[in-house]
Amino acid sequence: MRPNVRLTLLLFASIVPAVVWAQLTGSVQLGGHGAQEKDNPARASEYATTQSGPDSAVSLQYTGQGFYLGLDSLALSSERQDHALTIELGRLVRSHTTFSKLPHRLVHDSLANLAGAIADVKIVYATDMDPRARYGIRYDQFANHTDIQIPGASWLTISTDFREQWRQGHVQALSTSHCYSCHIVSQSRALDHHTKDAGLSATVTLGNWSVKASASTRDAREREGAPLRLYERAQHPALRTPLFDDRVTYDERNGPLPFNWYPTQEKDTYKLTVANVNFGGFSFLLSGTTSELTNTHTGNKVDYDGVSLTLARKLSPKARLAVYLRTYSFESTDYFYDSPEPAAVAGPYAGKTYRQRYGFDPDYLRQSALDRDVTEGIVRLTYRLGKLTTLTGQYQARQVDRANYQVAPDETTTLEQKVKLNLATRPVTGLHLQAFLTYADISHPFMALNAACNPDPLQTTPAPSPLAPGSVQYYQIHDARVADLTASPSRFWEARASASYQLGGASMANLSVSFWDGDNDDLDLTNWSKTVQAVTASVTWQPSEAIQTHAGASYGKRETETFVCIPLMDG
């Protein structure tokens, strides 16, 4: 008998003594299945079990005097399971525990497409060290939430949360050696990623007021070591001489080096929430959160601090107002990268580092582009126009002020503003219509400044090699780029509509359409645009109590237009 079925039966037997047998409700299913896979499983059985064998599905509930026990268990195989156990001891203890197992089969990139782009192996080639490997991850998760109310202190609820997640298996790990050519190597690497969350909270309820304070901690670590790669000796691709020693920071001389490495992370989060269902006529919710995420290997940290306020009230029998405000910030540790600067051992500048030859400083201070102060708000007014018609209007604004990243010359702030309208109505019996319309204007949307296109030739005179006097260097090509790039709109329209119509007593038709049209012409040299359209139609028909049918069709299309620059290089 498979371990999963044995486990289910053991659980089943242990919670169902004969004295309570008659008070049980639910169902028990025992059976078996045969699975057959063919060819590549990465899509056809991406998350499905491919193991044959016995299976079980159990759903049992027992309600006794001040006691409730619920078990839902699905065990298809050793790799695909879902179990949930609920226990309630009156109001004293309410506990919900789940355990899930799931496979995730992954694609094995053959790397053959590299040859389609560039056929010359002097420039790029690939080696697959494990070409027959099948990659995949087993995903397991255990979670428990328990509420405890102490007798005589019904105003206090203590809650605990615990979650453990495992991701184990083998994945494809790629590394690239740059000189003498781009040599991409594929290796199989074992993965044993473990994440553990534990949290404790206390909720005090006095009248309409409730205050909840919570603290949680997370530990995420990879328990398998990183794969190693011995990178090729840096040398000229044709001459095989060490001409590039001043242009690489590591190669064969450093020995095997780790890559595809997961740092261990720890995160502590503290949250305080104050709520009142009737505070001066308003529903009131104020919440503050602070967290610190630490990379325990480097000591680098990301701090988050946020406060939010939600207010809602009825203005009249027909109108309701809701307001949401939030402000939060991210702040990360800066990191100074001190680049190794080896000297050239051959060529016309032997004995000199790259900096000594060209004056280029490869060191830099890494400052996170995610560091920011964000303020956002939503005001929503819902008004009942008639007995069966409701109109909702919403204004939404979000300001993102980045600490270290410019989205326009000398500008770090993005301002997004959206206006939304929603109409829901039933104009005639059996017809239900809903329509949504959104217009958004984004001032200084996220973009990369001077990220592409060199309009003028950089190398106007022939140079026999990048080492020759007068030859253009990569950093000069990088610095000469002039065109801004983005994948974010500076404005967009969105419209959605849906209708359902009751066709007599036995059938119903549904139709929904959506349209999104956005562009960005704030870029200096180019434009970006995107349109998305989708339509779904379906019909439900129930000619008799014994027959129910449902059929439909969907169509969708997305078009994105952007500018591409391809620099001409030779050698």
Add this chain to the structure above:
Amino acid sequence: MKNTAQFRTLFAAGTWKPYESLELQGEVGYTRASEMMGQILFNVSEEILAKLHDSNYDLSEAHTYSNLDSKRWDVNLSARARLAKGIHGVVSYNLVKYDDVTPYLADLSGRLDVFQVGLRWTL
């Protein structure tokens, strides 16, 4: 450069109870999805390209390298019959068939067939 993605889905499902003790169910879904980029218009004169001895800038087919096109069938057929009071026999068949029409990183075509039988006891 234009990038175009499209999907089309057809689906149908039905339940039929020919007898009080027998229920038949069926679901069929078909999805065709594709994504492709437009051809790169490379406006560089032959005279300049002729000077590039070590590089190949023939991009006439480059837009086809990342084409995605797939067909997927999802079929589920099941039957449930009452064998005795509170006891049902269940049987089901599931098919997932994925055709990778233009393989990109790898040919992802594959198929999974699952046949399942069981006895369900309702308390």
